[in-house]
Amino acid sequence: MQSLFLLDPEVAYLNHGSFGACPKSIFDDYQKWQRELEAEPVQFITKNSLGYLQESKQALATFAGCGADDFVFTPNPTFAVNVIMRSLDLQPGDEILATDHEYGAMDRTWNFYTKKTGAKYVRANVTLPIVSKAQILEQFWKGYSAKTKVVFLNHMSSATALLFPVKEIVDKARALGLITIVDGAHIPGHIDLNIAELDPDFYTGTAHKWLLTPKGSSFLYVAKRYQSMLDPLVVSWGYESAAPGDSQFLDYHEHQGTRDISAYLTLPAALKFRKDHDWESAIAQSKKMILDHYQEFCDLLGTQPICPITPDFLGQMCSVPVRTHNPAALKELLFDRYRIEIPVMTLGVHTYIRISLNGYNTANDLNRLKSALTEIKQTTDLIQ
Structure with a gap:
């Protein structure tokens, strides 16, 4: 469904939650x-x-x-x-x-x-x-x-x-x-x-x-x-x-x-648009991807989920705890080097990488994020 949107195809857009993304027809x-x-x-x-x-x-x-x-x-x-x-x-x-x-x-x-x-x-x-x-x-x-x-x-x-x-x-x-x-x-x-x-x-x-x-x-x-x-x-x-x-x-x-x-x-x-493109199925698929992959990202970063991994607490977004001394630098590196648009957010003393998906996302986007985070852990001190 990516072709239905105006998003840059070179960017893995994992940040629908911030400002959305508007399809071409709308x-x-x-x-x-x-x-x-x-x-x-x-x-x-x-x-x-x-x-x-x-x-x-x-x-x-x-x-x-x-x-x-x-x-x-x-x-x-x-x-x-x-x-x-x-x-x-x-x-x-x-x-x-x-x-x-x-x-x-x-x-x-x-x-x-x-x-x-x-x-x-x-x-x-x-x-x-x-x-x-x-x-x-x-x-x-x-x-x-x-x-x-x-x-x-x-x-x-x-x-x-x-x-x-x-x-x-x-x-x-x-x-x-x-x-x-x-x-x-x-x-x-x-x-x-x-x-x-x-x-x-x-x-x-x-x-x-x-x-x-x-x-x-x-x-x-x-x-x-x-x-x-x-x-x-x-x-x-x-x-x-x-x-x-x-x-x-x-x-x-x-x-x-x-x-x-x-x-x-x-x-x-x-x-x-939602009716014509069976968007309810796209939503269901995005929610399933969140439930299926949340634990994997926590394991990768050596942290724990912040809630039970169920639809009672999660939708098309999840926040993965990350230990970093510079959230802004981590966010910019993910975009500038890896072309991944994703927020690194703080709440109190804790920091989270928030993944939010929609119908234009695929497992390839999540794999791209996993590879980027793995490389950052191995080559920088941004992720402890």
């Missing part, structure tokens, strides 16, 4: 929308785009299991969390409970907010290796206190590539009267998702990762009970609109002046 659809925009900007922006956007939203809503009027497109999940964060009315001493596995940009977002408000960002320590869901739940809720008002949790962690028991946490948080915010950046198109069944207060995910759309296409879902609470991050024509729609939530967050929404409009083409 990118062509993206440029079609951009060309229509430039052919008649006024008609596109003021009239036609409204219908186009609704069609794309309905396609994503059906796929993700939510109402089309209950989410808005955003450029990325960090933007989405900033929308939520700036509308929370937390008082000094109130607490946001998260884990120490959250995405770095999200940690920074909450640190910014707590410095401004006096609230506290609590990162529960979830130790590695993971042995069970029960362990995650027990360690997570140790961070809870009478001051906890918000639960913030990644559905799948970035550095450690681990699936978290989000449903169980959301259910308990609701019983405790807490606001729930889920960062699902790695979930849509990767792990089965039904937002209505999960029932968080807020959920953000990307389309430009595992749903294969062009970059800058994500979404923010908001349960109806919280839609009127959210102030617009960008105040524009939708605020105190001269022609208000049925939803203040949509008015505030969709009408933001001149912008190119072409990436948002590719969802129907992206979902058609």
Whole structure:
């Protein structure tokens, strides 16, 4: 399937998880929308785009299991969390409970907010290796206190590539009267998702990762009970609109002046691509490759898996612990000398080589990585 993508064929691309990769046909659809925009900007922006956007939203809503009027497109999940964060009315001493596995940009977002408000960002320590869901739940809720008002949790962690028991946490948080915010950046198109069944207060995910759309296409879902609470991050024509729609939530967050929404409009083409190319089989094959090879990479590097090697914790990604004194140099060497695109990520004092696969990857890519790591171990001091 590599020929379906725009990726450089000389590079072993083992990093779908960072920014995704867009197939040629979906990118062509993206440029079609951009060309229509430039052919008649006024008609596109003021009239036609409204219908186009609704069609794309309905396609994503059906796929993700939510109402089309209950989410808005955003450029990325960090933007989405900033929308939520700036509308929370937390008082000094109130607490946001998260884990120490959250995405770095999200940690920074909450640190910014707590410095401004006096609230506290609590990162529960979830130790590695993971042995069970029960362990995650027990360690997570140790961070809870009478001051906890918000639960913030990644559905799948970035550095450690681990699936978290989000449903169980959301259910308990609701019983405790807490606001729930889920960062699902790695979930849509990767792990089965039904937002209505999960029932968080807020959920953000990307389309430009595992749903294969062009970059800058994500979404923010908001349960109806919280839609009127959210102030617009960008105040524009939708605020105190001269022609208000049925939803203040949509008015505030969709009408933001001149912008190119072409990436948002590719969802129907992206979902058609999945159907036309039996992408569910490609996903299943990628997940199998992760399960089949994770232990081999740990053995090669003299480390241990950070979780049970099962679908309960792993999808199309896995993070292999590596002992290195210079993660950045190791990453650059893998790319510059071996033409392997793969992240070397740190979380606390630990470092991981994160492998993420999609339908364009084959066993040859993994063999290429094994050979490169073997040679690096033998010829440099970058891997201990």
